[in-house]
Amino acid sequence: MKATRQRFDAFLFLGPAVVLMLAFFVAPIVVNILVAFSDMNQTVRFEEFPTTKQFNKLGKLDPEAFWGIELRGSFYRALALTASFVLLTLIIFNVSFALILALTTTAVPERMGAVFRAIWLLPRMSPSVVYALLWLWVVDSAERGLLNQVWLLFASEPLNLRLDHPMAVIVVANGLIGASLGMIIFTSAIRSIPEHLFNAARVDGAGPLSIVRHVILPALRWPISYITIYQALALLVSFEYIFLIMGPARSTMTMAMLSYTKTLAPGIGGGQYAYGASIALILIVVGIAVALLMWRLINMKSLLQRPRIEVN
C-alpha cells in the first residue's frame, strides 16, 4: 500500500516535468527522425516510408572513400563551414573574449564594471532583427556603411566584407552577442572567489597576471567547461544572425542554415521537409557526439561532484 502510494506521489511530482520534456524535447526529435526517413515535401504527406532517399542526397556509400561515405560537395561544404563557424566563434569570442570581459570588468571599480557589462548585454536584450540590421549597416558595402565611413578616411576603395570575408562577418556578429553569456557566468564565478585568496596571492608576491593564472583560472575551470559545451551546442544549431545578415548566401551555408533554407525559408527553395529533417538529424547526432566527447575530455563528471572552491 505504502509502496503504491510512494510510486503515485513520485509520478504526481515528476509528471508535469516529464510530460513537458516528452512534448518539447523528445517528441520533436522523434518526429524529425520519422520525417527524415520519408519523402515529405510541400504537400506535407508521408508517401514513401521508410526511405534513405534524403540521405542519398547528402552523400553516397563508397568503399573507396574515407569512412566509406562520399559526401556531396554542398553537404561537405556545409560541414566544413559549420566547423569553422563554431570553432572560431567559440574559441575567439564565447570563451576568450568573454573571459577578457569578465576579468576586466571585475578588475575595475564595481560600478564601472557593472556599466560595461550592461553595455555588453544590450545586443542580447534587443530584438535579433534590430541587431542584424545594425550589422547590415555596419558592413554595408556602399559608402554609407559605418565601417566604410571610417575606412574611406584612409583608403580609396570601400570594403565589401559580406562578399570578401563572409565567415569573419558572421563570426564577429555572433561572437559579440554570444560573449555576454560567458561574461556573466565568468563574472559571477570570479566574484565567488574569496577575497582572502586574492590578498594572500598579492602578499605572496603575485602580480596581476600571476593572480589570473594561479587564482582566477583554476576557479573558472568549471564555468569555462560549461560555457564551452553549452555554446558549442548552441552555435551548432544557430542560424538566425547568419540568415538575417547574410541571407541564403552559399558562402555561409552552415548545416543549420542548409536545413532551414531547405524547409522553412519561403521563396528560396523551402518545402523540402524530409531533406531538411535529414540534415537536422545529422546535426542532432553531431551535437550528441560533440557533447559526449567534450564531457569526456573535460571530465565534467568529476567537476560536477567535487567542491569547486573552498569557502570557509
Added chain:
Amino acid sequence: MAQIELKALQKAWDDAVAVQDMNLTIQDGEFVAILGPSGCGKSTTLLMLAGLYLPTGGDILFDGTRVNEVEARHRNVGIVFQSYALYPNMSVLQNILFPTRSQQTPDAEKRAREMAEMVQINQLLERRPSQLSGGQQQRVALARALIKRPNLLLLDEPLSNLDATLRLTMRAEIRRITRDLGVTTILVTHDQLEATTMADRVVCMNAGRIEQIGRAEDLYLRPDTLFVAGFIGSPPMNLISLPHPLIEVPSIARTFGLRPEALRPAETGLPAQVTHFEPMGREVLTTVQTPLGLLRFLEAGTQPRWQVGDSLHLTHARDDAILFDGTGARIPNATALMTEQGYA
C-alpha cells in the same frame, strides 16, 4: 626581520574612519597582539601593514623606511588569514612554494620541506587543501607565510576556526615557531585569551583608536580606560555607575570597577542574595543581587558553596577597586570601598 613603526596612521573611507591617529612601535622580533571587538579597526590596520590597503594619513615604517606606497608583493610580509586562504588547486607543497615563485630563491623546495617539517606537515605535502583538517590547513598557511623569511608576520584571527583543544596546541606552536625564527609578529584578534597568552605586548583598540598598549598584566590590573577594563577579563569586571550612597569614593570618580575575584564573602559588608551560580572547574562564579545591582564574584573550589536564594555579605580590599572619571580614563592611585550602610 624588522622594526615596525606606525606614525599617526589613519585610514578613512568616504563615510567612515576605520583607524585614526595610531602610533605604535614594534621592536625587531617582538610579538604584538592587536586586540579589540569587531569593527575596531584592527583588521584594517593589518591590511595596511600588509600593503593591501593604502593609508589615508600617517606613515608606516619598516626599519625606518617609509613603505606606505610599497605594494604588498614587494613588502616581504607573510600573512595567515582566518580562513587560511590556501590555493585550492595546488598541493600543500605547491602552496608553500608559491611565495618563492617571484623571488627565484635557490633551494626553494628544500626550504619548503624544512618549513613543512617545522610546522609538522611533512607527511601531507602531496595533498590538496580540501583533504586537510582545519589545524593542518593552518599549519600549511603558516609555512607558506614563513618560507620567504618575511620582515613581518601577520596573523589575522588565525585560531578562530579551530576547536578549543587545537587552539591551545596551536597557540603554543605558533609562539614556539615565531620565537625560534625571531620574526616580528603582529597578531590581530578579538579573543583576549589569544592575545594575552601569545603576545609580548597587547595593543587594545576600540573604534579606530588605541586604548592601551602594554603587557597582558598591565591591561588586566591597570586598565587605562573604562573600555579596556570592561573588555579584558573573563568573567568581566563589575562596573557600577557613580555616585552611589553605598560607595565611598573621591568625588571625580564616575565609574567603580571591581574584578570578580576581588569580591569575597564576609561576616559583614554589602548584603547580597544569590541568583545564579556557575561551577567553572577550579572556580565557581556566583551572581548575586545587591543594592548596587547584579554583581559577580569568583571563589576557588570545585563545589558551589551557595544555593540560589542564599543571603550573604560581600567585601573587598580598598586597593582592588579601580575608578574611572567622566571621560572613561582611570584615576591613578585612587581607592574606594563599598560599605554596608552608606558612608554619608
